[in-house]
Amino acid sequence: MAATLDDYEVIATIGTGSYGTCKKIRRKKDGKIMVWKEMEYGSMSENEKQMLVSEVNLLRELRHQHIVRYHDRIIDRNKTIIYIIMEYCQGGDLASIIARHRKDGTHVPEDFAWKILIQTTLALKECHRRKNGKAVLHRDLKPANVFLDMDSNVKLGDFGLARVLHHETSFAQTYVGTPYYMSPELVNNMSYNEKSDIWALGCMLYELCALTPPFTASNQSELNRKIRIGDFPRLPPQYSMELDMMIRKLIQVEVAKRPSIGSVLADALIQSKMKILN
Numbered sequence: 001m002a003a004t005l006d007d008y009e010v011i012a013t014i015g016t017g018s019y020g021t022c023k024k025i026r027r028k029k030d031g032k033i034m035v036w037k038e039m040e041y042g043s044m045s046e047n048e049k050q051m052l053v054s055e056v057n058l059l060r061e062l063r064h065q066h067i068v069r070y071h072d073r074i075i076d077r078n079k080t081i082i083y084i085i086m087e088y089c090q091g092g093d094l095a096s097i098i099a100r101h102r103k104d105g106t107h108v109p110e111d112f113a114w115k116i117l118i119q120t121t122l123a124l125k126e127c128h129r130r131k132n133g134k135a136v137l138h139r140d141l142k143p144a145n146v147f148l149d150m151d152s153n154v155k156l157g158d159f160g161l162a163r164v165l166h167h168e169t170s171f172a173q174t175y176v177g178t179p180y181y182m183s184p185e186l187v188n189n190m191s192y193n194e195k196s197d198i199w200a201l202g203c204m205l206y207e208l209c210a211l212t213p214p215f216t217a218s219n220q221s222e223l224n225r226k227i228r229i230g231d232f233p234r235l236p237p238q239y240s241m242e243l244d245m246m247i248r249k250l251i252q253v254e255v256a257k258r259p260s261i262g263s264v265l266a267d268a269l270i271q272s273k274m275k276i277l278n
């Protein structure tokens with residue numbers, strides 16, 4: 001039987017973003033703690049609604065230890081709101097962790113950074129694995145879209161939906177924030193590809209350690225110029241040369257020289273870190 005809003009009780013609002021509102025909820029029948037993401041679709045065209053439905057259907061197909069588990073969806077046609085019900089990630093999002101370290105003047109431990117790198121790469125590998133000939137490219141990898149469970153394991157969320165909700169009709173209303181992680185190929189108006197997610201992964205790892213993105217500017221054209229050049233400061237001195245070098249491999253301007261997900265995971269140092277992690 002299809003779930004209804006009455007099957008859940010809202011505990012708290014835990015996040016609001018350009019894509020909607022995230023609420024912590026309790027499933028009444030068994031007390032299970034979950035979240036739902038509320039998204040208003042009333043202003044969408046029929047094509048965008050179809051895109052949203054197909055993205056949600058893709059989400060439900062993805063089952064992986066490092067991807068947020070999709071449970072169900074509820075559509076309130078009177079209020080034109082879709083509720084996407086997913087697993088609760090007690091550790092919150094990386095953006096909040098970065099903000100806390102920035103405020104405290106502290107840094108994440110190096111081992112934590114390697115763990116986030118490895119587990120996010122594994123999540124992207126699953127996303128990119130062709131499902132019925134259709135790759136699910138993340139398109140919006142950033143600290144606010146990477147969540148942690150109670151053991152600080154990565155749970156990648158919110159992908160695919162970004163493309164739908166950034167579509168031109170809703171772009172103006174919902175798009176917020178500077179695209180710090182935009183890759184050189186996107187800056188040059190070329191097509192988004194699997195290695196664009198690798199570029200964003202490198203930028204995210206850099207920001208996790210340096211507590212600032214690799215490329216910052218006061219306007220988009222200056223940011224684009226810096227991204228095209230691809231120069232950025234070394235990680236803070238407490239981080240190893242190996243981690244700095246790994247991140248530089250990911251933030252490689254030339255797409256052909258940027259590693260694939262497979263080659264990142266095959267890297268000897270990554271392999272050794274994975275053995276320690278598991």
Ligand SMILES: CNC(=O)c1c(C)[nH]c(/C=C2\C(=O)Nc3ccc(Cl)cc32)c1C
Pocket residue numbers: 014015022035037068086087088089090091092093096147157158
């Ligand atoms: C400060 N952040 C939080 O407290 C927080 C916590 C404890 N959980 C979340 C968010 C999610 C959460 O717990 N599960 C999720 C599944 C999908 C998406 Cl897009 C988001 C979430 C957040 C934003």
